[in-house]
Amino acid sequence: MYQDIAPHIYDNHYHPCPPSAGDIILGYEDNQILMKEDGTFLHYEECRREHSFQYLFAIDQIHFYLSDLSEEDAMQKVSYRAMRTYEPSDLAFAAVTGWQLYQWYRDQKYCGKCGEEMHPDTAERAMRCPKCGNLVYPKIMPAVIVGIRNEKGQILLTKYANRPYTKFALVAGFAEIGETIEETVKREVKEETDLDVTDLTFYKSQPWSFSSTLLFGFWAHADSHQPIIMDDGELKEAGWYDRDVNVDNLDQASLTAEMIRMYKKGRD
Ligand SMILES: [Zn+2]
Structure with missing residues (x-):
């Protein structure tokens, strides 16, 4: 099944740290994944634009981040559905798991309780409202x-x-x-x-x-x-x-x- 990525190990502990060379930056536009023209994923050191990076998870020693890649040059859009058969399968799993998180972050911009802008929590994979303290976890x-x-x-x-x-x-x-x-x-x-x-x-x-x-x-x-x-x-x-x-x-x-x-x- 698509989550069976052994010998690779998926690590979903939330320990945000800045990206470094070799890390993978995932970008999405609705149901599309932004990939390089050769069909591979963008590495941190290949970014040509200034970005903010949201830490997602790790597979082995590689950290995955979410970012807005719409301004990056030479990217193509690939349907998230293509990840059902994409190889290598550990990156397909990462891309689809990242897509779930992308949708969730995208849809949690404002607090459903008081309307204030939400921010990623620093300790947990959650969005926190700075005004009323509302804490929202990923939708599963x-x-x-x-x-x-x-x-x-x-x-x-x-x-x-x-x-x-x-x-x-x-x-x-x-x-x-x-x-x-x-x-x-x-x-x-x-x-x-x-x-x-x-x-x-x-x-x-x-x-x-x-x-x-x-x-x-x-x-x-x-x-x-x-x-x-x-x-x-x-x-x-x-x-x-x-x-x-x-x-x-x-x-x-x-x-x-x-x-x-x-x-x-x-x-x-
Ligand atoms: Zn609030």
């Missing part, structure tokens, strides 16, 4: 991915309606306020397919910065005699498939793809 939305099997050993695969992602997927959805993550699983499956699921087992989690999400992957059981009634607003396809189902071009990035792959290998 919990969500579930559910691999549902029936008594025949089949899996429930879906396709989204009205989304750019057109491949097979699993039932998925965001947690709502006041529910456990297990209740999220049951509610989302019920809403999207009308199935009742039992025997939930947690598989793995995944930080999914493409949607500011922390994903929780679960396996669950549903009786195949229940009729599938699709939520047409969410899905255009939902049905039971055998292990030999043809799932073309599953990516290496997502928890969904890994769970479908595990099922196909009989390792679910």
Whole structure:
């Protein structure tokens, strides 16, 4: 999955320090990442303009910073989605994680409580209001991915309606306020397919910065005699498939793809 960057080590301790040679400067414009024309990332020593730098995180000994690179020469814009397949994968992970933080910093300019301009806190990865003391932390939305099997050993695969992602997927959805993550699983499956699921087992989690999400992957059981009634607003396809189902071009990035792959290998 895209966060599996070993032997590299992601260090998200917040210890702001000034950039130095070799550090990477990440710049964004909405859904675009600013990269050099050769498709690589800008290093600190390559900056030609004056910038302010917001410390983000480190991978191994390299520190990553957020900056406004719109004035830098010879940069190209690349969609954040391209990072699903970009190599090296540790830099793809850094670019998407940085994009989540970019959006969050961009959207926290003013205090939601009193309207004053917010500033990055010096001790934590947070924005602080100098007037009323309001402290705002990065937005991470919990969500579930559910691999549902029936008594025949089949899996429930879906396709989204009205989304750019057109491949097979699993039932998925965001947690709502006041529910456990297990209740999220049951509610989302019920809403999207009308199935009742039992025997939930947690598989793995995944930080999914493409949607500011922390994903929780679960396996669950549903009786195949229940009729599938699709939520047409969410899905255009939902049905039971055998292990030999043809799932073309599953990516290496997502928890969904890994769970479908595990099922196909009989390792679910
Ligand atoms: Zn305030």
